[in-house]
Amino acid sequence: MxxxxxxxxxxxxxxxxxxxxxxxxxxxxxxxxxxxxxxxxxxxxxxxxxxxxxxxxxxxxxxxxxxxxxxxxxxxxxxxxxxxxxxxxxxxxxxxxxxxxxxxxxxxxxxxxxxxxxxxxxxxxxxxxxxxxxxxxxxxxxxxxxxSIKSLRTELNGENAVRLLLGLSESEVKVVQTDGLKPLLVNASGELEATHHVARQLLKQLILRPGILLDEASMRSRLGLSEDDDAGFMRLSEKAGFNSFIYEGVFSDGWIRYWRHRFNRWAGETFVEPLSGLTGGQRIKLINDHFDIEVQPAVSRWSETSEEYFAVACRVCNYPTEIRHSVAVFDPRPSVFADRGRVCFDCVDLEREMARREIRVEESEEETVRKIQNHEIKRPGEA
Ligand SMILES: [Zn+2]
The missing domain is CATH 3.40.50.2300 (Response regulator)
Structure with a gap:
C-alpha cells in the first residue's frame, strides 16, 4: 500500500x-x-x-x-x-x-x-x-x-449493487431495509457512481450511522450492558456468538459493524420477552442467568441508575441512553436504513462537544435543551 x-x-x-x-x-x-x-x-x-x-x-x-x-x-x-x-x-x-x-x-x-x-x-x-x-x-x-469497490465494479449493476457492496446473499438482502440506498450508489442509467462517491455514501450513511448496521456502542445499548465493561462484552460476544452477526461488506476492514437483523433474530430466539421492554438491570440479570456469566449493567448518565429502558448510544458520548432522558438529533436526510440519532441529557447539560461535532437537535427539542441548560429540568436528586 x-x-x-x-x-x-x-x-x-x-x-x-x-x-x-x-x-x-x-x-x-x-x-x-x-x-x-x-x-x-x-x-x-x-x-x-x-x-x-x-x-x-x-x-x-x-x-x-x-x-x-x-x-x-x-x-x-x-x-x-x-x-x-x-x-x-x-x-x-x-x-x-x-x-x-x-x-x-x-x-x-x-x-x-x-x-x-x-x-x-x-x-x-x-x-x-x-x-x-x-x-x-x-x-x-x-x-x-x-x-473492493473497484474490484466489484465489473460485476455490479443497478440490480445487484447494494447486495454485493454489503456482502449479502440474495435471500438475506430481502430482509434488510435498504430502500433508498440504491439511488445514492447507482446513477439513473443503472451504472455505479464514481468510486469515491460510492465510498462516501456507504461510509457516511451506513458505517458511521447506526441503523441496519450497529456499532459496538449500539449493541451495548440494546443489551443494557455497561459502556465500561469491555471484558464483559467480549465474554458475552463469545458465548452468544456475536461474531456471526459481523458485517463483511465494503469498509468491514476498518470498522467492526454488526447486522441489526441478525442481532434481533438472536435476541428473539434467546429471550422470551423483547429486551426493549425490560430495564437495563432486568436485561443483564436475564443475560447473566442465561449465559452463566457476570456482565455489568449500563448506568444512565442522567438518572445514575440501571433501571432505565436503554435504547440507543448517545451520539456524543456513546453511552447507553434511554429515550426519556435524551433529545432527537436533527437529521437532514432521514432514511429507513439509518436510525435517528439522540443525545443524552448529560451531554446537553455539559454542552459536551455538540458544537464541535456540528450536532444540532430537532427544532421540537430546542425547548428541552434550553430547560436543561437553565436547570429548569434538573437531574434526579438535584436541589
Ligand atoms: Zn451523552
Missing amino acids: KGVFIDDQDDQRDIISRLLEKSGIDFSSRVAPTKISEIRARILDLNPDIIVMDYRLDEVHQDGYDGDFRAGGLAQNLREAFLEYPEKDAPIVLLSTESNIRTLFQPDRTAHDLFDQWFLKDQVQDPDEAKREHVFRTLRGLITAYR
Missing part, C-alpha cells in the same frame, strides 16, 4: 510521513505543493492508494509555488482528475490542526464531502498507541474499501 502526505512545511512533512509509515502504508514518496496542475500530474503518475494532506499548503512561500491554495481546492481538483482516470480514484484524508479544520469546514459545509475522513495532527502524534492505531486502521480501511 502506497500513500502520499502533502504538507508545505518540509520538517512537518518528514515527521508526519514517518509517523504515518507506522500504519504499514509506504509514505516515502514526496509530492511538493508547487502548483495544483503539477501536483495533479505527479499524483496521477505516482498512483497512490491514499492521499493525506494538510489544510494550508501555501504558508511557506517558495519560488515557483502557487501563492494561494488550500486542501479544499486541491481535493476538488484531484476528484475531477479521478473522474477522468477512474482506475486511479483514491481516498483523500485531511490531516491538520483543529483551528484549520474549523476554518475550512465552517464557511463551506460542502468541503466535508471532499474528504473521506479528517484527523488532527495531534492524533497521529498521540503517546497513546490505541489513538494512533485508530487513525492507521481508518487509513488502511479506506484503502481496502476503495479496492
Whole structure:
C-alpha cells in the first residue's frame, strides 16, 4: 500500500510521513505543493492508494509555488482528475490542526464531502498507541474499501449493487431495509457512481450511522450492558456468538459493524420477552442467568441508575441512553436504513462537544435543551 502526505512545511512533512509509515502504508514518496496542475500530474503518475494532506499548503512561500491554495481546492481538483482516470480514484484524508479544520469546514459545509475522513495532527502524534492505531486502521480501511469497490465494479449493476457492496446473499438482502440506498450508489442509467462517491455514501450513511448496521456502542445499548465493561462484552460476544452477526461488506476492514437483523433474530430466539421492554438491570440479570456469566449493567448518565429502558448510544458520548432522558438529533436526510440519532441529557447539560461535532437537535427539542441548560429540568436528586 502506497500513500502520499502533502504538507508545505518540509520538517512537518518528514515527521508526519514517518509517523504515518507506522500504519504499514509506504509514505516515502514526496509530492511538493508547487502548483495544483503539477501536483495533479505527479499524483496521477505516482498512483497512490491514499492521499493525506494538510489544510494550508501555501504558508511557506517558495519560488515557483502557487501563492494561494488550500486542501479544499486541491481535493476538488484531484476528484475531477479521478473522474477522468477512474482506475486511479483514491481516498483523500485531511490531516491538520483543529483551528484549520474549523476554518475550512465552517464557511463551506460542502468541503466535508471532499474528504473521506479528517484527523488532527495531534492524533497521529498521540503517546497513546490505541489513538494512533485508530487513525492507521481508518487509513488502511479506506484503502481496502476503495479496492473492493473497484474490484466489484465489473460485476455490479443497478440490480445487484447494494447486495454485493454489503456482502449479502440474495435471500438475506430481502430482509434488510435498504430502500433508498440504491439511488445514492447507482446513477439513473443503472451504472455505479464514481468510486469515491460510492465510498462516501456507504461510509457516511451506513458505517458511521447506526441503523441496519450497529456499532459496538449500539449493541451495548440494546443489551443494557455497561459502556465500561469491555471484558464483559467480549465474554458475552463469545458465548452468544456475536461474531456471526459481523458485517463483511465494503469498509468491514476498518470498522467492526454488526447486522441489526441478525442481532434481533438472536435476541428473539434467546429471550422470551423483547429486551426493549425490560430495564437495563432486568436485561443483564436475564443475560447473566442465561449465559452463566457476570456482565455489568449500563448506568444512565442522567438518572445514575440501571433501571432505565436503554435504547440507543448517545451520539456524543456513546453511552447507553434511554429515550426519556435524551433529545432527537436533527437529521437532514432521514432514511429507513439509518436510525435517528439522540443525545443524552448529560451531554446537553455539559454542552459536551455538540458544537464541535456540528450536532444540532430537532427544532421540537430546542425547548428541552434550553430547560436543561437553565436547570429548569434538573437531574434526579438535584436541589
Ligand atoms: Zn451523552
